[in-house]
Amino acid sequence: MLAAMSTAPRPSSSQATAVSRDAGDACPGALRLHEADDGALARVRIPGGVLTVEQAVTLGEAARRLGDGELHLTSRGNVQLRGLRAGCGAELAELLGAAGLLPSPAHERVRNVVASPLSGLDGRGARDVRPWLTDLDAALCASTAAVALSGRFLFALDDGRGDVAALGADVTVRATDGDGALLSLGAARESLRVSGADAPRAAVLAAEVFLDVARARGARVWRIDELDVPAGELTVAVARGLTRSGIGCARVERDTAEERHTPRERDTAEERDTVEAAGPPPGQAGSALCVHVPFGRLTAAQWREVTRAAAGFRSGGLRLTPWRGLVVPAPDAGPGRTADVLARLSAAGLVTDAGSPWPRVGACTGRPGCARSRADVRADATRALATAGRAPLPVYWSGCERRCGHPRGDRIDVVAEPGGGYRLTTAVRGQDPRGTSLDDPSGFAAALAAILP
Structure with missing residues (x-):
């Protein structure tokens, strides 16, 4: 059986592939809309995925009034609004600004921050990272230099459990014992x-x-690992910069072992060989309710049900996860109440059962929303859901070779081919890929068996 997570070491910066970004960063934002086949698209950054109920209501209202009514969760815990009507940019900006979702228009595309979604809710982790999140976002918005960051640059705040530390962020802060x-x-x-x-x-x-450093070298890059510098050089430069700013620091060897397995994987030794984490499993975790959103797509009715659930608890908010899920803090809920809320969320079409195959299956937008896509990948992924959910690796369906939104880590890629059908390929770190063709989703089980030992 293929191992879900490889123990191969991460590459050093000197092993990074040199990249030159000659074109500008066209990553969409809330103020820079992207024209898709189904209308304009806005990407609203939600640092740490943390929303108040009022902000959630505003996003739902914006989607209903200006777009197709649905909200789409991204792999960074942000929200996309699709099908936006022409000329709605100013109205959208006014709505988001009034809700506090645009604290700095100049920084709105660089506020890419993921954070451990269960931090402070389930008794795990070394510290609650929410104060870090508030301080980092404020410091980022106050930095004049940070405006030059790419819309793809990513910060991660990990509470010590190793979940978002494994997402390949450009800058990762991980809590340790002893307030370090x-x-x-x-x-x-x-x-x-x-x-x-x-x-x-x-x-x-x-x-x-x-x-x-990138400017001094004349390097046009968007991400840290695209910067072609000798191993350790950037770390040394950052250490000097911190010291000049009065921040004490010490260089230590990076322990990547803990980043290879998230808390869900470490629960039992058996799971380590078969499961790649898909974020908090659906159900209750400590004082939180967790749900998975198939394909990250929420209808207006589903979003209303989620915001209603969040409003019913003392915390008065919700958190979006980088695994296209939702966490509703429920500090004052008894067993009967949580069961009732989970039942209502399940009835709305959201996944609340930890045994569901949905958290292990994903897909890009596909047709009809994306002009590059060769197939309606979400419909085909749904047809093959039961089989894919039993696969030893997560399965991701893509309409073209770009594989937009694919998960980081080992997986099975299912990519639509130019002449029709799909190509299945294993993507396992440290192993040569194994592939086969798939003419129709009904044959997914046979194709899967052909590429797995």
Whole structure:
């Protein structure tokens, strides 16, 4: 059986493939809309996935009034609004600004921050990272230099459990015992140990140093691992920058073992060989209710049900996860009440059963929303859902070779081919890919058997 997560070491920065981004970063935002086949698209950054009920209501209203009524969750815990009517940009900006979703228009595309979604809710992790999240977002919006970051640059705040530390962020801050933190840059083999109090500011300074180094080298890059520098050079430059700013730090060897397995995978030894984490499993986790959203697509009715559920608890908010899921903090809920809320969310079409195959199956937008797609991949993925859910690896369906939104880590790629049908390929770190063709989703089980040992 293929192992779900490889134990191969992460590449050092000197092993990164040199990239030159000659074209500008066209990543969409809330103020820079993208024209798709189904209308304009807006991507609203939600740092850490944290929303108040009022902000959630505003997003639902914007989708209903200006777009197709649906909300689409991204692999970074952000929200996309699709099918937006022409000329609605100013009205959208006014709605989002009034709700506090655009604290700095100049920084709106660079506020890409993922955070451990169950932090402070299930008794795990070394610390609650929500104060870090508030401080990092404020420091980011206050940084004039940070405006130059690409809309693809990513920060991750991990509470020590290793979930978002495994997402390949450009700057990762991971909590450690004793009120400390480890600051990591891309796939570099070394981390910088800093105090917890300094961690958010250190993360922003690290991004600024990256921009300085790239500019000095004349490198047109968007992500840290695209920067072709000798191993450790960027880490040293960041350490110097932190010291100049009065932040104490120490270089330490990076421990990547913990990043290979998330809490769900570490629960039992058996799961380590068969499961790649898809975020918090559906159901109740500590004082939180977790649901998975198939394909990250929420209808207006589903979004209303989620916001209604969040409004019913004392915390008064919700969190979006990088695995296209939702977490509703429920600190004041008894067993009967949580069961009732989960039942209502399930009745709305959201996944609340931890045994569901949905968290292990994903797909890009596909037809008809994307002009590049060669197939209606979501319909085909749904047809093959039962078989794919039993696969030893997550399965991701793509309408073309770009594989937009595919999960990080080992998986089975199902890519639509130019002449029709699909190509199944294993993507397992440290192993040669194995592939086969699939003419029709009804034959998915046979195709799967052909590529798995």
